[in-house]
Amino acid sequence: MPKDALHSPETLLDVRNLSVDFRTPQGRVKALRDISFPIRKNRIVGIVGESGSGKSTVLWALLGLLAKNADVMGGEVRFGDRDLLQASEAQLRATRGEEISVVFQDPMTSQIPVLTYGRQMLDILYRRPNVSAAEKRRLAVEMLGKVGIPDPDKRIDQYPHHFSGGMRQRAGIAMALLTGPQLLLADEPTTALDVTMEAQIIHLLQDLQKELDATVVVVSHNLGLIAELCDDVVVMYAGEVIEAGEVREIFHNAQHPYTRALLECDPARIDDVSRKLPVIPGDIPDLTKPRSGCIYAPRCQRALPVCHETLPPDVARGETSLARCHLLDGLHHDPSWPPPLDVMTVGQECSAGTKPARAKHDAALLEVSELNVQFETVGPLRARLKGLSQRHVDAVLDVGLSVAPGETVGLVGESGSGKTTLGRCVLNLVPSQAGSVRFEGKEIRNMPEARFKPLRRDMAMMFQDPVGSLSPRKSVRALITEPFQIHGITGVDLDAEAERLAEMVRLPKHFLSRYPHELSGGQARRVGVARALALNPKLIIADEPTAGLDVSVQGEILNLMADLQAEHGLGYLIITHNLPVVRHIADRLAIMYLGRIVEEGRTDEVFARPVHPYTRALVEGVPQPDPDRRRVHVSISGEVPSLLNRPKGCDFAGRCPFAQDRCRAEKPPHVTMADGRRHACHFPLG
Amino acid sequence: MLYYLTKRLGLSAVVIGLVVLVLFSLLHFIPGDPATIALGPRATEEAIARYAEKMHLNEPVWRQFLIYIGNALTGDLGLDVFSDRPVTAIIMERICFTLALVGAGMGWAMLLGIPLGCLAAVKPNSWLDRVTGVLSVGTIAVPSFLVSIWALLIFAVQLRWLPAIGAGEPGQIGDQLMHLILPAFAIGLSWVGYLARMVRASMLEVMGENYIRSARAFGLQPRRVIFGYALRVAILPTITLIGMGFGGMISSTVFAEIIFARPGLGKLIFDAVMARNFPIVQGAVLVATGLYILVVLFSDILIAWFDPRVRESL
């Protein structure tokens, strides 16, 4: 950033030439390489980058809480007149929590389960000896109320597991703000949350920052969140700051080829759904290797020979922007760069391949109707002792759904809506209580496993976390041919099959001898796809196929899935809470809420004109990667109720802005509209 | 909670019932006349007849069993074969000595082992950690009867620092404490290593948790983070271990009590077995089992008290 901005009085914290290494058995990982950026007072600064780019390392370095194997190789972190990197442990402790505080990524694991919020908050205030315990408690209650926790004076005595994910994150924010810190750091504050909750947290942070005059640093890989929440943006790639500037500059006038590419890959930004998703070819570089020249050069579409040899200059634009690229200044200055926003700068790996035309009246591959899955919540004895009459909850309630060959159906809903249970029930992994599940016309519901087993070849599951669900000691070759062994299929040449499958998912042959931990996220996902495809299934049920992947790789997997579908006529049932993704790949959408399908129809129509208020809330809940399209209000408040207290009338009535008396009295039945769309709402939106 | 307690107590009753059954069968289904076995081969005809009458030996076996259970429920465990005193009274005299020994043994092991494990985990690979590691392996491997003998030889016989035999004069607390030191040392020693290792392992795991990093990020003092946060979670598996280890502890008291000639439950059982004094064996084993079950139950309740998630799932 321009040098005068660094020294301006409005700078609260200034990172200068910070370098951090991690000592690992593979060598020194250069996680941060000489990074500099200022944090201006009373602003919300976003640090954005893909996983492994060093975002979290920056935050922990500011707090002096880097992992034990970290070495700070140089630089300064100026906070007021101090350099935090030189501060003693005692000084740092006085700063942490009081002057600089943190909101953590995963509220499920970052709050101690065995202490009440009251105890935890009292502990944070330990440095106030002349404030009485009663007064501290009052402060804590007040702060919990401020972040939107109902009945704070009662809930303060509860433990974290009594709170839902969204409430926990609110409590996390309350804890961080309790001492009135000047600087609030938030590491992926909404990544673990559902869309509607994410929207609420974004607005809460925005409101609190204004109210408390705080400065906030938000780290995220979510471009929508950054665009909606931040004033300034720092873009990181492989341990370097490659671009920084005000939010509009970054989103509307990005200078660095990587920033441009990142924005272009975001499916939320791409309106034309028929097109393949763009991807950035290649992988993030190996950080143990010394860099020469531009760190992005191996993946950059515009790379010049000089880029591989000489470190590009930091080119400032105006007061507050800067980007690190040869194209912007000096000998290799290219006045035609950057091109206008509607010109794509990254290619679409494999072109053509629009959706295959399907015969309109294909017989359904999978047909589910009136399906009901119940879970027992308490044993019979205990129910009697506690006087409970209801021992079961309906995890899936009168669900109807069909998937035709060659069709992709997206099943969308927040966590706890019953998506995964439905998927598992279709695969006969969970018993159901009523309804029917037909596969190619044959009833398969609750079939004994012995009879169902041959069908498992026709219906495959693609798991959410392939690396976690794969045995770490098996090679890729063994992993992708494992389904043959599981099904006892002999007489096939496993090596030939492994090569065929690897080619199918475009995994280079030499990867066959690797082990899961040697794969990148995208490659591991390909192994997952190959396993699912091994036995030539007709239907694939994919649970969050791209969760945890960076946008630049996500496109690769989605494109691959689309290609395979075009080639083999596969039917997909995609379970996800990621709306931009299903918008791109699904032909039809089914929206689930509390175990029921509340709306179902063609994807384009559902997005263009949602009829169920919940669908609309979801569609509007996705933050847009455009700072000019910020939402002013949150579309719905509250959270998904527990299955244990399913409302008597419409399940959504408690949160629905259009709820009437009738909604609370009778459950809306499923209605099919003229255009084939189905919904369950008494007062569908026009 | 109430449901849980009911369930647990019911289960304990079943276990105790089974133990009685086994003990009972031991006496009644081994070949030979129970009265002769109980009184020994040299018993007179008359004594055997008297005994059989008193022990309801002429009733059918299942009735005898029910009678024993019924009596046990009212606290009557029968009469000592030799002295004719109630078994319950004899056990009650001795049980305090055993409880004191187990309490002291476990107590000092906890006081030393838990902080050692804790400190070792906070500074892994420091000299303290290494020493703790070596100490653990060393002490776990040595059986407690060997420790007893060596402790006796060194501190009581050679150095004469501590008394060797007995439990001290009744009523003299100081003397009794002096007599407690060596046996408690002997039975607790391997537990020091055991606990240190256990606590170290779970502390290491917990110290890597996100909520520990949160506590640090809020600037809490290291002392509070380690003892107030990390140990609070890390202690949970250790509590279970201690509860379960109580059984092993009682068996080591048998050796310690024999070697140091302490009048405890262990020595009582040992002597009774040697003398074929079956009512005593039966009663003492029953009481020991009951104690064990109580301790395990107590440790589970302690965990529930420490961990709200467990508490609510009960």
Ligand SMILES: Nc1ncnc2c1ncn2[C@@H]1O[C@H](COP(=O)(O)OP(=O)(O)O)[C@@H](O)[C@H]1O
């Ligand atoms: N404790 C650690 N030991 C070794 N490498 C680490 C450690 N923490 C982070 N790294 C590495 O440093 C780089 C940056 O990591 P991180 O700051 O977590 O990135 P981000 O938050 O952007 O995903 C990554 O390559 C990561 O693997």
Ligand code: SF4
């Ligand atoms: S310096 Fe070269 S390789 Fe690096 S971003 Fe610019 S054009 Fe691409």
Ligand code: SF4
């Ligand atoms: S039925 Fe009523 S409460 Fe339910 S979604 Fe429709 S308008 Fe809202």
Ligand SMILES: [Mg+2]
């Ligand atoms: Mg991170």
